[in-house]
Amino acid sequence: MYYIGIDVGSTYTKVCILDSNYAMIDLYSYSTPIGQKDYFENVMSELKKKYPELQIVSCGYGKSNVMAVKAISELTALACGSNFICPEVNTILDIGGQDTKIIVHEEGRLKEFFVNDKCAAGCGMFLKNTLNMLGKKFEEIDITESEEPEVKLSSTCAVFAQSEIVGLLAKDCEPDEIIRAVIWQILQQAKALLLKVECQDLILSGGLTKLKGIETYAEMIFKRKIIIPEYSSYMSALGCALQRK
Amino acid sequence: MEQSVARLQAQLMKDYYKDFSKYTKGRIPEHKVAWVTAFTPVEILEALDIAYYYPESYAAVIAASGKEQTLIQESTKLALSSDCCSYSCCFEGSISLEQGPRGIPPKPDVLIATNNQCNTLPNWWNILAERYDVPLIVLDYPGETVERDIACDYVTQQHKAFIAEMEKLSGRKLQLDKLEDLIRNSEKSVSAWQKVVGEFSKRNINPTALFDGISFLITSRCKAETSQLYMAMADEYRELQPTDDELIPIFWLGYPLWYHPARYLTEILDGYRISGSNYITWWSLDYSGKDSFEKLFQAYNYTFLNLTQKTRTERLSKCIAESNAVGAITLRNKSCKCDFVSAKNVGLPQVEIEIDMIDRNYLDVEKAKARMEIFKEILCTI
Numbered sequence: 001m002y003y004i005g006i007d008v009g010s011t012y013t014k015v016c017i018l019d020s021n022y023a024m025i026d027l028y029s030y031s032t033p034i035g036q037k038d039y040f041e042n043v044m045s046e047l048k049k050k051y052p053e054l055q056i057v058s059c060g061y062g063k064s065n066v067m068a069v070k071a072i073s074e075l076t077a078l079a080c081g082s083n084f085i086c087p088e089v090n091t092i093l094d095i096g097g098q099d100t101k102i103i104v105h106e107e108g109r110l111k112e113f114f115v116n117d118k119c120a121a122g123c124g125m126f127l128k129n130t131l132n133m134l135g136k137k138f139e140e141i142d143i144t145e146s147e148e149p150e151v152k153l154s155s156t157c158a159v160f161a162q163s164e165i166v167g168l169l170a171k172d173c174e175p176d177e178i179i180r181a182v183i184w185q186i187l188q189q190a191k192a193l194l195l196k197v198e199c200q201d202l203i204l205s206g207g208l209t210k211l212k213g214i215e216t217y218a219e220m221i222f223k224r225k226i227i228i229p230e231y232s233s234y235m236s237a238l239g240c241a242l243q244r245k
Numbered sequence: 246m247e248q249s250v251a252r253l254q255a256q257l258m259k260d261y262y263k264d265f266s267k268y269t270k271g272r273i274p275e276h277k278v279a280w281v282t283a284f285t286p287v288e289i290l291e292a293l294d295i296a297y298y299y300p301e302s303y304a305a306v307i308a309a310s311g312k313e314q315t316l317i318q319e320s321t322k323l324a325l326s327s328d329c330c331s332y333s334c335c336f337e338g339s340i341s342l343e344q345g346p347r348g349i350p351p352k353p354d355v356l357i358a359t360n361n362q363c364n365t366l367p368n369w370w371n372i373l374a375e376r377y378d379v380p381l382i383v384l385d386y387p388g389e390t391v392e393r394d395i396a397c398d399y400v401t402q403q404h405k406a407f408i409a410e411m412e413k414l415s416g417r418k419l420q421l422d423k424l425e426d427l428i429r430n431s432e433k434s435v436s437a438w439q440k441v442v443g444e445f446s447k448r449n450i451n452p453t454a455l456f457d458g459i460s461f462l463i464t465s466r467c468k469a470e471t472s473q474l475y476m477a478m479a480d481e482y483r484e485l486q487p488t489d490d491e492l493i494p495i496f497w498l499g500y501p502l503w504y505h506p507a508r509y510l511t512e513i514l515d516g517y518r519i520s521g522s523n524y525i526t527w528w529s530l531d532y533s534g535k536d537s538f539e540k541l542f543q544a545y546n547y548t549f550l551n552l553t554q555k556t557r558t559e560r561l562s563k564c565i566a567e568s569n570a571v572g573a574i575t576l577r578n579k580s581c582k583c584d585f586v587s588a589k590n591v592g593l594p595q596v597e598i599e600i601d602m603i604d605r606n607y608l609d610v611e612k613a614k615a616r617m618e619i620f621k622e623i624l625c626t627i
Contacts, residue, residue: 073619110623114597117612 002051005081005240006040007074008032008062011097011124011207016237017051022084027234036065057240061098070243074236075103076110081239082203083108085229091199092235095190095206097124102193114196120158122189124207129158130165130182134175141179144213148220149180161185183211187221194222201225205232250481253474257465264296266348273351277414280353280373283528284361284548285384286541288427288467289408293415297357298350299464300373304335308503308603310346317604323372330580331603333369340376353379355414357407361386361551363583382407388551400542424537427467431544432532434466437475442525444482446568449489452519454478456501456508462528493624494520496565498588498595499576500602510574510598512610513617521568523549523561550583558590565593572624576600579607596620 002025005016009032017026033039044067047054058066059077082092083105090111094101099117103110116122131138151173153161161182168178186208194202202224208214209232218226231238264274276296281287283301290297307313316338317331323341325334339345356379358370367383374381384403387396408419438459445455458478465471488494497519501508509519527549534540549560565573572594577585579601588595596616601607 073615073622075619076622110619112594113619113623115616118599 002054003241003244004047004051004054004056005077005237005242006056006058006060006063006066006068007077007234007237007240008036008058008060008066009074009096009236010061012233013060013062014234014237016081016234016241018238018241022242027231027237029233032062036062040066055244057243059236059240072240072243073110075101075113077236077239077243078205079103079105079110079239080108080242081235081237082205082229084238084242085231085235086203086227089201089203089227091197091201092203092205093190093193095122095124095186095204095208097128097207099123100190100193100206102197104197104199112197114193116189116193119189121161121185122192123158123186126158126161126186127179127182127208129162130179133162133165134169134178136175136179138210141176141183142212143180143183143217146180146213146217149177149184151177151181153181153185183208183214183217184221187218191222199224201227203227203229203232205235207233209233250474250477253470253477254461257461257468257470257474260468261298261464262347264351265345266343266351267345268348269351277354278351279355279357279411280350281357282359282362282366282370283463284359284530284545284551285357286404286407286545288424288431288541289404289411289419290357291427291467292419292424293408293411293417295411295415296351298353300336300350301332302460302463303339303345303350304332304603305460305501305503306347307335307339307345308605311504312344312346313504313603314606316342316344327604328579330363330365330369331601332580333372335603337372353377355379355411356381357384358382359384359386359545361388361545361548363550363581380410382410384545386546386548386551388546389553389556396546397539397542400546401538404538404541421537428532428537428540430469430472431467431530433472434462434468434475435529435532437472437479438462439529440479441475441482442529443567444479444485445525446488446494446520446570448482448485448487450482450485451507452497452509452522453507455522455525459525459528466528466530488520489518492516492518493572493621494518494568494570496520496568496570496573496593497522497524497576498561498573498591499578499584499600500524500581502600502605502608503602504605510608510610510613513614516621520570521564523564526560526564554586554590557586561588561590562592565591572596572620574598574620578602579604594620594623 001020003018007014012029013032014029056068057070058068059072059074063071090105092103100122101115104112153164204226209228215226215228279295279297281297287297313335317334319338319341320334340349356370356374358367461471495517530544532540532544534543573591575588575595575597577599598613
């Protein structure tokens with residue numbers, strides 16, 4: 001029997017495949033497709049060919065488009081997956097493309113959650129838009145050993161911050177400095193969520209964790225130990241795969 | 246008994262609304278008129294035969310009639326930002342256009358604002374004072390920030406000065422025994438209302454009835470009929486079936502949604518029942534004291550929203566425990582940040598939902614549904 005978890009996120013879809021002994025067989029991701037229902041029908045038939053005995057559990061924005069035995073919330077999945085990878089830390093800050101969430105779990109069971117989906121300046125999309133403006137690629141960013149940026153965005157609104165960036169560019173501000181300021185701003189917005197829960201060490205998850213040097217940068221802002229586990233962006237998919245009927 | 250509740254409600258409403266523009270055809274009211282905020286010591290006004298009206302409550306009535314959007318839009322012409330409290334936006338729109346389900350309240354001779362519920366509220370009342378060119382009296386309640394004896398002297402001094410001003414306005418002399426009787430009425434209203442609330446967690450009571458029912462404790466708390474109404478309601482509720490154990494009991498932490506026909510989000514609460522709410526306890530004022538002045542001080546200085554975070558948390562915890570709720574829906578209200586502060590330490594699994602108690606466009610129902618799904622997963626795995 002194979003257990004497949006599919007996390008259909010707003011930007012990427014992540015897949016995790018476990019065997020019946022919880023050994024990881026495969027882990028991969030791809031851009032979340034348009035026309036999801038048809039797409040996942042094809043995915044299902046391919047998976048069934050490869051793994052005749054399987055159970056699929058889905059989560060994420062497009063979870064209902066997957067023909068799964070069960071669709072669960074991405075936060076329930078994240079709690080379960082995170083506990084499997086890093087059971088000693090029970091608080092996770094997930095900075096996604098569209099929203100930022102903080103969750104607390106108890107042995108993998110979701111206990112508390114708070115979501116910021118009102119403020120674009122606290123989400124990954126803000127960085128994506130800035131990179132588009134600057135003609136930079138996500139993979140090129142490296143904030144290792146970065147200090148607190150000299151340039152700060154005064155606006156807490158992503159829309160107005162974009163105007164501010166235009167002004168900074170006109171003043172010949174270095175694009176890398178602007179990017180550091182944007183990441184600083186996203187983390188500052190996310191920091192407000194930390195006040196809602198009691199926590200010491202913190203697991204960081206979401207697309208932003210793929211940035212080079214984010215761990216120490218986040219530690220500087222959050223003033224606590226930050227853990228970015230291997231497979232951090234797959235924790236929800238893993239949490240789905242860990243569900244047993 | 247049902248007829249008695251309906252009759253008493255109708256009587257109290259008729260009494261409150263009889264001088265609104267829809268019914269008076271421009272006739273000038275017989276009494277002097279005060280507009281007051283929700284935690285004003287209205288027993289003093291009642292004792293001096295001054296009529297009093299609550300703009301905040303009327304904003305809620307306007308939203309319940311489904312007319313709030315036009316009026317909120319109108320308020321933007323008055324340079325009120327949409328970030329301002331929707332009570333103020335809705336009511337300012339109403340008086341500007343002279344529109345409302347019952348017309349508008351009679352023009353004020355005086356405005357009375359208190360800071361025992363919201364510190365920004367007196368600023369809104371400055372706008373009203375400018376509009377009507379009438380005096381604005383602001384009563385300052387220090388809450389728990391100073392010792393009780395000092396606070397009592399300070400508030401009593403203000404109440405005495407307030408009485409002197411209101412005597413001048415009304416041309417009457419305040420009779421202390423009449424004031425004492427009215428305070429007793431308020432005490433009885435609170436006591437009877439608490440009996441109503443006490444049945445809420447035990448019986449199959451529609452929360453809508455309580456969210457609407459408390460309006461009489463706001464607008465008519467010192468009228469003799471109010472305690473009669475609540476006693477009749479409590480009698481009626483005692484006859485109802487016990488609560489349905491199949492449903493998950495949850496606490497509604499915040500305002501009713503006045504624009505919603507049920508006053509709460511029925512569409513996302515399948516499988517739940519509301520077993521308690523802090524809002525319905527806000528006007529359960531404590532009138533204890535050796536004389537009328539101490540009683541008024543005690544009641545209006547220690548309103549829930551004027552308490553320290555520590556005391557709020559203690560009261561809220563007690564309220565939640567009595568409701569037997571296993572989780573809480575915590576409302577982040579665009580219009581009332583000071584209420585949200587009180588929800589800091591709930592001590593129960595909770596789900597936060599962003600709402601406004603007046604402006605229906607502020608709620609994203611789909612997002613709220615998604616959060617309730619997660620919340621159910623939490624509650625069902627405890």
